Amino acid sequence: MRKGIFNIAFWILAFAAFVIPTRAAEPYLVHRFNPGGTGVRNNITTILQDSNGFIWIGTQEGLYRYDGNECVKMDIPVNNPGYLSIKDLCEDANHDIWIASTAGLTRYDSSSNKIIAFKSPEFESAAHVTKLVRTKNDAIIASARDNGVYHIDTKNYECTRVKLKGADEYYSLSICSTDEGSIYILVRDRGIYMLRSFDKGIANPLPAKADTPFQKFPGIENMEYYNGKLIAGVADETFIYNISTGETMIKGWSDVNDALRLSDGTIALATSRGLVFADNNFNVIRHYTEDNADMYALNDKSIRTVCKDREGNLWVGTVHEGVYVFYKNNSEINYFYPASKSLPVSQRIRSIIEDPEGMIWVGSENGGLTRYDPSIGELKKIDLPIKTKNILGLNVQGPYLWVGSYSFTDPLVRMDRRTMEMETFPDFSRCVYHIVQYAKDTLMLSSRNGISFIDLSSGRPEEFFLPELEKVRTGQLISAPDSSVWTGGRNAPLLNVKDGRVRRVEEFFPGNTENLGIISPSGVRPLMFDSKDNLWVSVLNRGVARLDFATKKIQMYPSLLQADDGMFCAAVEDEDGDVWITSSDGILVLNPETGTSFFFDGGDGLMSGRFREFSLCLASDGTMYAGLHDGMISFNHEEFKSHDDRIPPIVITSAYVIDNLGDKTTFINMDKEEIVLNHDQNSLRIGVSDMTYSRPAKSRLMYKVDELNDTWLPVDKGQITLTGLSKGTYTLRLRSIRTDGSFCNNEIVRKIVIKPHFLLSVPAIIIYIILLTATLFFAIKLTRKKSLRTAMEQANREREQFEVQRQKQYYASKVEFLMNIAHEIRTPLTLIKGPIDDLIQRHSGSSNKDLVNDLHVVSRNSDKLSQLLDELLDFKKINSTGYELKVSDYNVNDLVRVVFDRFSRLAKNRNITYTLTLPDEPLSCQVDKIAMDKILSNLLANAMKYSQSNVKLTLLRKQDVFHVILENDGTIVPLNSRDRIFKPFERFVDSSSIETGTGIGLYVSRNFAELLNGTLEMDNDTEVNRFILTIPIVESISETEDQINQLPYLDIPQSRRTIFVVEDSDDMREFITRQLSPIYHVVATRNGIEALDLIKRSTNTLPEIIISDVMMPQMDGLELCKEIKKNPITKHITFIMLSALADETSKLQGFKYGADAYMPKPFSIKELLVVIQNQLSLRDALLEAGGGNSEDKEQGTHEHNLKIVKIVDEYVQEHLEDEELNVDKLAEVACVSVSSLFKKMKATIGISPNEFILISRLKKAVELLKDENLSIEQVSIMVGFRSHAYFSTCFKKQFGVSPKKYRESLNE
DSSP states (O other): OHHHHHHHHHHHHHHTTSEEOOSTTOSEEEEEEOOSSSSTTSOEEEEEEOTTOOEEEEETTEEEEEOSSOEEEOOOOOSOTTOOOEEEEEEOTTSOEEEEETTEEEEEETTTTEEEEOOOGGGTTOOOOOEEEEOTTSEEEEEOGGGOEEEEETTTOOEEEOEETTBSSOOEEEEEEOTTSOEEEEETTTEEEEEOTTOOSEEEEOOOOTTOHHHHOTTOOOOEEETTEEEEEETTEEEEEETTTOOEEEESSOOEEEEEEOTTSOEEEEETTEEEEEOTTOOEEEEEOOOTTOTTSOSOOOEEEEEEOTTSOEEEEESSSOEEEEEEOOSSEEEEOOSSTTSOOOSOEEEEEEOTTSOEEEEETTTEEEEEETTTTEEEEEOOSSSOOOEEEEEEETTEEEEEESOSSOOEEEEETTTOOEEEOTTSOSSEEEEEEEETTEEEEEETTEEEEEEOSSSSOEEEEOTTTTTOOOSEEEEOTTSOEEEEETTEEEEEEETTEEEEGGGGSTTOHHHHHHHSSSOEEEEEEOTTSOEEEEETTTEEEEEETTTTEEEEEGGGOOOTTSOEEEEEEOTTSOEEEEESSOEEEEOTTTOOEEEEOGGGTOTTOOEEEEEEEEOTTSEEEEEETTEEEEEEHHHHHHOOOOOOOOEEEEEEEEOTTSOEEEEOOOOSSEEEEOTTOOOEEEEEEOOOTTSTTOOOEEEEETTTOSSOEEOBTTEEEEOSOOSEEEEEEEEEBOTTSOBOSOOEEEEEEEOOOGGGSHHHHHHHHHHHHHHHHHHHHHHHHHHHHHHHHHHHHHHHHHHHHHHHHHHHHHHHHHHHHHHHHHHHHHHHHHHHHHHHHHTTTOSOHHHHHHHHHHHHHHHHHHHHHHHHHHHHHHHTTOOOOOEEEEEHHHHHHHHHHHTHHHHHHTTOEEEEEOOSSOOEEEEEHHHHHHHHHHHHHHHHHHOSSEEEEEEEEETTEEEEEEEEOSSOOOGGGTTGGGSTTEEEEETTEEEEOSOOHHHHHHHHHHHTTOEEEEOSOSSSEEEEEEEEOOOOOOOOSOOOOOOOOOOOOSSOOEEEEEOSOHHHHHHHHHHHTTTSEEEEESSHHHHHHHHHHOSSOOOSEEEEESSOSSSOHHHHHHHHHHSTTTTTSEEEEEESOOSHHHHHHHHHTTOSEEEESSOOHHHHHHHHHHHHHHHHHHHHHHOSOTTOOOOSOHHHHHHHHHHHHHHHHHTTTOTTOOHHHHHHHHTSOHHHHHHHHHHHHSSOHHHHHHHHHHHHHHHHTTOTTSOHHHHHHHTTOSOHHHHHHHHHHHHSSOHHHHHHHHTO
C-alpha cells in the first residue's frame, strides 16, 4: 500500500514539478525499541502488557520486563539455564503472569516478585509449553505439544488434562479462543477440536471438509482466531478458514505467527513477510515490510508477535532486529523525510526560510532546494543552474531569493521567485554558508573566504570586503534591529558589524566582567533577537545567554544545556514570549520571565530529535518548521505546548530494602496503602513509573515525603531512594507533572511505617514496667532487711579504715622523723669523721697503739653510722620520690667478691665458716652498682648477725638471669613468716614470733631487686635459711661516648691560691678552713649573700674556687652558683658544692645551676683536696695551652680591663660556631697585642683568653643541649668544636658528666 502511495507521488512529481507529499497521513510512527544493556535485540517470541502497565518481552534467551525506565531480565528457575526460550505469556485474574517456555510452565507471583515453577502431578510430563489462553472463567489453557492441552484453575491451581473425543494421546500444535469463550485446538494429523468453556473435560472435533488446509498441510504450527475465522499459514500461503461455512480463503502472506484485533475492527497480523493490517474481509489496508533505506520503517520483515498497549501503540517483535514500537500518530507533527532511495529528498536540512507569500523554502545537503506550499501540503523540487546540490544559506530580498551553496564554481544564485529566472555569480566567494541583509541594498555573506559584502545598488551586484573580517570564518550571521549584524561560531568570537566598523562584544557591556568572561572567547553562536531587542547566543559547553543591551546585563542559563556537542543549533521566539531552542538532542522551550523550561525529544514524537544548526523557522501562520539530520518536521507550536491532557496512572514498579552499599536485599510488596517494616528495614529503593510509553525515557514524575520534604522533588530515572529512616510513620506521595508545570490529578499515597526496635516497642515497655515494679518491690524489701547489717558493716569498715589511716600516719611520721634525724646527723658526723681521719693520719706512726686502735674504732663506727643514714635515705626515696637507677656495665663476679671481702674480717672474728662460689667465666651485664652493693651488704649483714657457724654465698648463671644465693645456719625462719620479714619495721626474733622493730634492710633490698626487674625471696627449705636474689641479665652495651681522660692526681702547686668557703655551720666552716689553710689562701663566709658581696668588692683578686654548702639561710648554694655563673666577670670561677643530699637527682640539679663539682656529706678531706687540685690542674692545663704565665701582672686600670673583657665576651658569644676563633682574633677585636690581652684577662677574671673561649663554648653547649631537636654532634659543631670526642672530653672534665648524661637528666 505504501509503495502505491509513493508511485502515485512519483507521477504527481512528473506532472507537477516534483511535488512530494509528507508522511503525516501515516497512522503509526515506527521507532526501534532500544532499552540498552539488555538482551532485547533479536529472537523476540512474545510480548504482553499486563494490567499494571508493564511490558513483558519474551525472547529465545529469556524473559524481560520494561516499566518505561528500565528493562530488567527476570530470573526463571530452570534445570538447564543454557537454553530457555519463552513461547507465550498470559495474565490471570490475580494479576499473575503465566509463562510458557521450553522449561515448562512457570508463574510470576506479583505479591512476592518471584517466578515460581508450576507443579502438579497431572502436569509433570509437560516439559515444553508453547501456547497459553485465558478463558472467560479465568482459567488458563496451556498447550504442551506432544503432552496435549491442560486446564488450570487459577483459584486453587488444580490441573486437568483435556481429553479429545476418540483419542487418548495427541500432539497439540496450537490453541486459540473465541469471543464466546470456546477454545480451538489444532492437533497434528487430526485437525481442529473445540472445547467449550462449560465443558472443560473433553474437546470435540470440528466437522470439516476433507480438503481442510489444516489437515492438508502438516507444516502448520500456529493458529489464530478472528471474527469467526481461524487463521494459519505455511510457506508462502496464509489460510483463513470460515468456521461456520467451512470455506477457506488463501492469501500470500506466508505463516501467521500472531494476530491482534484492533479497536477499529481491523486486525494486525504478524507474518514472516511483515506486519499486515487487514479489514473484516481480510483485505489489506497497510503492509509494513522490510525497508532498510527508511530509518523510520521496519528493518526486518520476519514478525513473530504484535501487542497493543493501553495508549494505542503497537509493540512488534521481530526475529533479527528486536522490538519496534508503532507509536500512534495523533497528528500533532508532520514529518518530511525520504522513505525510499528513489525520492530525491535529502535527509540533512541546512536552512529554512519563509517568504512574504507564506511559502517555505528549504535547503538541504545533496538534496538541493525545495519549496513547500502549506496551503496545499505539497513539496516542489527546484532545479538550480549549478552543479552542486548542497544548499547552505537562504535569504529573501524583495522578489528575489538568494541561495548560497557549497560550491567552488557557482557559490551564489539569485532567483526571481515570480518568474523562476535565475542568475549565478561565479566570481564571488567560495562556499557561501549564510546570507543576511546588512544595510539598504547590501547583503552580508559568510563563506569559506571569510565575511564579505554584496552591493546591490548598481545594476550588477559587486562583492567587497572589510580588512578586519576578510579572514574571519564564522558559522552564523544574525541581523540586529539597529541594522547591524552579529557574527560568531564554534571557532570564532562574537563580533558586531555596523557602518563598516567591527566591534567586539566587550565594548557593549563595560564592567560586566563576570559573565563577559564566559561569552567573550570563541565558541559563541548568535541565535536570534527577541521582541525586546535582546540577543540570544549559545555558549560552548555553558548553555544559553541573553544579552540585554538596554540594561547592560548578561543573563546566563547554564542549566539548559541539553546538547551532546555543547552547542545549541537555532532559536525563535513565539508570540507568548517563549523561546524555542533546538539542539542535537531535541527542542527546549524556555520562559525567560519565570526561568521555567521543558525539553522535548524523540520520545515526544520528534523523530530522531537530532536537529540541525541554523534550520528553525516560525511561520506567519504559527507553524514551526525544524530541520533534522534525517528530514524535517512541522507542527503548530501552540497545540504542541498544550497537548498533554493524558493523566497516566502511576505504578510502583518495585520496592526493595537496601543495605549500606546500596544493594538490594529484601523485596517489599507496596500494593497496600500502608506498609509496615521492621526497624532494620529503614533504607528503601522504590521504582516508580507512569507507564507512558509514548514518551519513553522521560521523567515526568514528582514525589514528596511529608515528614521529610516541604517541596516536590523529581523522580530520578524512575527511582526513589530513602535512607536512614528513623522509627515512625512516613507519607510518600507521587504525582505526574504536565509540560506546563501543572500537576495531574493522579496522586497516589503510601504510608510507610518503620517499627521501633523491639526493645523500644510498646510490649517491651510494658514488660519493663512490670519488671521495674517487681524489682522495686523486692529491692525495698531486701533493703529493709539489710539496712541494719549494712550500717554495722559500715561502722566496722570505718573503724578499720581509721586504724589503717592511723597506722599510715604513724608510719609516715616515723619515716619523716628518721629522715630529719638522718639529715641533722650528717653534718656532725662529718665533723667527727674528718678530725678522726686527720688524727689517724697524724698518729699513723705513733707508738701509742691504744690511741690508734681507739681512733680506728671511732672511724669504723662513724662509717657504720653513715651507712645506716644512707639506708634511711634509700628507704625514703623508695617510698616517696623513687630511686633512680644508674645502670652501667659491670663484672658481677667482681661486685660480689668486693662485698664478700668486706665481711671477711667480721666472719673471722665470729668464727663463722665463710665461703664464696663464683662462676668460672666472668659474668658481665648492666646493673646498678650501688643497688647491688646495698642488696648484698644487707643480706650479708643479716647473715652475720643471725648465723651460728656457717655462711655461704654463691653466684651462678642460668640462661638469661643470674642468681645470688646466700645460706646461713641461724634460727630457721618459719614458712608462714618468710614473707613478713621483708616488710619495713618488722624483725624476726625467734621461731615463734615476728616483732615490730626498726629493721629496714631486707625491705630496702627487696625494693632494689624489683627496681632491677628482679626478685628477692626466701625459698621453702626448712633445713637452712636460703635467700635467693634473681636478676635478669642485660647484655653489656659498649659506651657510645668517647672515653674520658683520667684527671691528674694531687699535685700541690708552689703558690697559694684563693679559695672561698661558704658554710652556715660554724664547726664545718672552721674545720674546712683549718684543713685547707696550710695549702691555700682561704676566705670563709656564712652564707651566699656575704660571699657574693665580698666577691663584688674584690676589685683586684677573685677566688679561683668557691666551696659552698647547698642548704643555707638567706641565699643557698644553688642561687649563689647561679649568680656567679651568669656574671661574665666571675663565671670562670670553679664552683664546688657540698651537700647532705647525696642522691643523683640532687647532684644533677647542682650541675644544672653550673656547679663544676658536687660532693655529698659526709666527705673525706682527702677527697676534697683531690677535687680541688684536679680543678686547679685543669685550669692550669688550659692556661698553658693558651700561653702566658699566671704570675704576669695585669696592665692598665681595672676598669679599662673590664671593658676589654666585655668586648671580648661579646665577640666570642657571636662567633662561638667559628672553629677558627682564637686569641689572635680576640686581640685584633680588643685592639691590643696577644700578650697584653692574655695579661689583662688573667689579671681581671683569672683565666686566659683560650680558657675563656673554651668555657664560653661549654656554657653555650649547656643551653643548646636543652633543645631535643639537636643531636649532641650538632651541638658540638654549633659551639665550634671540630672533634666530637674532644667536645665530650672537655664537657666531662668541666661538669663531671658527659653531654649524653646531662641531656638525660634534663628529661627526668
